[in-house]
Amino acid sequence: MTLVSDTHDAHGAVYRDRGGRQVVDHYGKPERVGKAVRNVVGAIEMGYGILTVRGEDRVEFVDNAVSNRVPDEDGQGVYALLLDPQGGIETDMYVYNAAERLLVFLPPERAEAVAEDWASKVFIQDVTIEDVSADLAVFGIHGPKSTEKVASVLGGPGAPEKPLSFVRGSMVDAGVTVIASDAPLGEEGYEVVCAADDAEAVLDTLINRGLNAPPFGYRTWDALATEAGTPLFEYELAGTVPNVLGLRNALDFEKGCYVGQEVVSRVENQGRPSRRLVGLDLDGLADATAAIDGDADPEGYDAVLPASGAAVFDGDEAVGEVTRAAVGPDAGDPIALALVQFDAALDGPTVRVDGEEVAATRVALPFPSVDGSARSARLPTYPDER
Structure with missing residues (x-):
């Protein structure tokens, strides 16, 4: 609670x-x-979910497990991933060096499993892990x-x-x-x-x-995170190879070995992943969402917007699926994030909603309506954009 x-x-x-x-x-x-x-x-x-990691070997222990370099200086933090052997994301996390302990913030459903997994891998190291959520x-x-x-x-x-x-x-x-x-x-x-x-x-x-x-x-x-182009664990990250999401801020390609690193490095060296995360303006749903007062009936959008997993088409070809959709607070327009084939043209994409094809337009992330005071560090970045 x-x-x-x-x-x-x-x-x-x-x-x-x-x-x-x-x-x-x-x-x-x-x-x-x-x-x-x-x-x-x-x-x-x-x-x-919040974990503490204590002991003399705490920084080295966590650094060996995650995709980014854990800071050894008090007052600093890092965004990192825990991957499976196939390179899929098991969880994302923020790791902060707080003097005599590391504080780890992660999705609540992953806290217990990560604490148990890390505890099982402590042998001679001076490390203790506790769930302090x-x-x-x-x-x-x-x-x-x-x-x-x-x-x-x-x-x-x-x-x-x-x-x-x-x-x-x-x-x-x-x-x-x-x-x-x-x-x-x-x-x-x-x-x-x-x-x-x-x-x-x-x-x-x-x-x-x-x-x-x-x-x-x-x-x-x-x-708001959808407008900002920020992939989130419960929608985009779970089970996905980080290169697909362009999550370069979570990866240190110079650090030592961690589980899943071989897959991440191989995809990086190939030059491009199989899929990418894109933004879609759901033009064909503008009238339907405009008819709903989202303040009076916030759940009303749920019946109109495409569900997670809705198919995305480029012409007659299915090229991907919606990960999440929302009515953007900034412009009040229906928008979505979708994972699609990396080379899909998306000249006139459509999204399947209740068995019908709804017109959409691919847009750059963050969504053009957003003129925010900062840019998300998770904003996807791909080889052809660097």
């Missing part, structure tokens, strides 16, 4: 399950608050005014500047850690970490003190 249900309930939260954890889906006005995040700032409780709360602050928001309530140092670096300070009477995000929503952003006992007070501070930051849920998060 969420750590701050009283605060969420007071704002009219509707919940959903995310990997066995209850998170806020929306507060009844996901479109309106999405525009607020794009224009000003908003706050969300993040549904992470119930002990810490993490809140995201995103939007072009997020720096101003954090500055208005953070006691101690100024907000960190380098993506995935962090500082320690206080909010009200609570100790907090403030992390500069890597802009998954295409906006400046931060994550605020605190003890679970302080979660209610910290969230109230983030929402109501200094510059107000209206709360938003994962329905808005998913839509």
Whole structure:
């Protein structure tokens, strides 16, 4: 269950399950608050699973397991992947060097399995792994005014500047850690970490003190991340080879061996993957989505938009499938992300929705309507674009 249900309930939260954890889906006005995040700032409780890794060999141990180089300096973090032997993504994660421990943020459904797997691989190393998901709360602050928001309530140092670096300070009477995000929503952003006992007070501070930051849920998060061109674990990453998603920020091609590295390196050396992630404007659904008041009936879009797995056609040929679709909060238009054959022309693509072919247009990522305050570090990058 969420750590701050009283605060969420007071704002009219509707919940959903995310990997066995209850998170806020929306507060009844996901479109309106999405525009607020794009224009000003908003706050969300993040549904992470959280591990700590302690011991003298902690950095080396995790570095040997993941696709990116784990920092050995306190106050720094990295985005990384855990792969299977075939190169498929088992999970993504953020790894932060927090002095005597590493903090690992990952999808909640993967926390227990990763903790057990890593513990089974500890032999003579000085390493201990613990699931602390119930002990810490993490809140995201995103939007072009997020720096101003954090500055208005953070006691101690100024907000960190380098993506995935962090500082320690206080909010009200609570100790907090403030992390500069890597802009998954295409906006400046931060994550605020605190003890679970302080979660209610910290969230109230983030929402109501200094510059107000209206709360938003994962329905808005998913839509904003779609606009920003950010692949997410539950939709695009799970089981996919990272080259297919252009996730170069998660890969260090110079570091030592890790599970799945041979596949990643082979695809890199071949020059291109088999598929790529693209953006689609769902032109043929514009009238249908415009007829729905997404604030009054946010679930109404679910019956109109293509489901995950909907076929994408280039002429008469099926060339891929939709991974997720949304009505973009910025422009209010129906959009989708899709995994398609790498060399598909997509001159006049269509998407199958309820047995019918709906017209679409391929667009560059991030979606052209988004003129955000930052670019997502996960924005796909491919060999023919570098």
